[in-house]
Amino acid sequence: xxxxxxxxxxxxxxxxxxxxxxxxxxxxxxxxxxxxxxxxxxxxxxxxxxxxxxxxxxxxxxxxxxxxxxxxxxxxxxxxxxxxxxxxxxxxxxxxxxxxxxxxxxxxxxxxxxxxxxxxxxxxxxxxxxxxxxxxxxxxxxxxxxxxxxxxxxxxxxxxxxxxxxxxxxxxxxxxxxxxxxxxxxxxxxxxxxxxxxxxxxxxxxxxxxxxxxxxxxxxxxxxxxxxxxxxxxxxxxxxxxxxxxxxxxxxxxxxxxxxxxxxxxxxxxxxxxxxxxxxxxxxxxxxxxxxx
Numbered sequence: 001x002x003x004x005x006x007x008x009x010x011x012x013x014x015x016x017x018x019x020x021x022x023x024x025x026x027x028x029x030x031x032x033x034x035x036x037x038x039x040x041x042x043x044x045x046x047x048x049x050x051x052x053x054x055x056x057x058x059x060x061x062x063x064x065x066x067x068x069x070x071x072x073x074x075x076x077x078x079x080x081x082x083x084x085x086x087x088x089x090x091x092x093x094x095x096x097x098x099x100x101x102x103x104x105x106x107x108x109x110x111x112x113x114x115x116x117x118x119x120x121x122x123x124x125x126x127x128x129x130x131x132x133x134x135x136x137x138x139x140x141x142x143x144x145x146x147x148x149x150x151x152x153x154x155x156x157x158x159x160x161x162x163x164x165x166x167x168x169x170x171x172x173x174x175x176x177x178x179x180x181x182x183x184x185x186x187x188x189x190x191x192x193x194x195x196x197x198x199x200x201x202x203x204x205x206x207x208x209x210x211x212x213x214x215x216x217x218x219x220x221x222x223x224x225x226x227x228x229x230x231x232x233x234x235x236x237x238x239x240x241x242x243x244x245x246x247x248x249x250x251x252x253x254x255x256x257x258x259x260x261x262x263x264x265x266x267x268x269x270x271x272x273x274x275x276x277x278x279x280x281x282x283x284x285x286x287x288x289x290x291x292x293x
Contacts, residue, residue, distance in 0.1 A: 016293045020066045020235055020272025021059035022282050026247035038082040040073040045095040046086065056102030062279040063286025066109040066270065067102065068152060070095045075139040077117040077127060089142060096146035112148030114139055120155040120181060123189035129160065136164050140174065150175035155213050157181040157189040162197065166204040179210030186221060195225060208269045213237045216259050223263055233270035234263065249276035253284035260285060
């Protein structure tokens with residue numbers, strides 16, 4: 001576990017952010033794979049594990065310091081809704097092992113992706129608070145036991161879930177990031193002010209607070225309020241759809257770099273790519289960061 005703390009502190013000395021990888025699900029779509037409604041891209045860890053290793057390696061070769069496990073939808077609640085008869089422990093351990101295999105000997109961090117228990121973009125809840133707690137605690141513990149370096153809680157926008165994962169990780173000294181999704185009025189879907197939420201989450205000592213799956217213009221409104229000594233990171237949404245309704249980036253890698261450059265003055269601890277990106281975007285970003293330093 002200490003490796004994640006060490007490398008994030010190392011950011012302050014090397015004076016550059018760590019590079020997070022880019023998308024997995026939308027990249028698989030672009031490659032022609034059909035994803036499951038409930039399991040999303042995680043099903044490919046079972047049906048085509050070599051492809052997942054290849055994508056992880058492509059991101060590493062592109063310059064990513066952090067690769068993310070293909071576990072965005074391997075939590076118990078998602079698996080219970082799927083028509084696939086898959087054991088939660090099996091798919092989590094398999095997905096983590098694929099990332100560890102790709103990163104072997106590369107001195108890269110492996111982030112264990114933990115998503116909201118239900119739809120990321122909805123404030124509605126269909127499961128009980130007890131089930132919600134069990135879902136996150138079990139999934140987080142399983143990711144850690146399987147060997148990830150830290151937990152990347154992605155696209156969180158409901159305060160109850162944020163507190164569940166923050167309290168659990170803090171209590172058991174599990175390194176974690178909370179990456180937040182929010183609305184145009186700078187509030188969570190559950191209604192709390194984003195700035196207030198950042199203050200609350202900070203008390204649980206995350207290694208960083210992230211922002212993901214939001215438009216650059218919206219992130220700009222938040223960026224202005226962030227303190228220079230805050231550990232924060234981001235991977236923004238530049239989504240469009242092609243004629244076959246596949247998720248793609250609506251800007252090219254060079255434009256992606258220019259957009260990211262705007263937010264480097266406050267020294268983010270990590271930056272990466274959200275849905276629609278691929279290793280070309282991460283390579284362009286890494287080249288720019290290296291040239292800048």
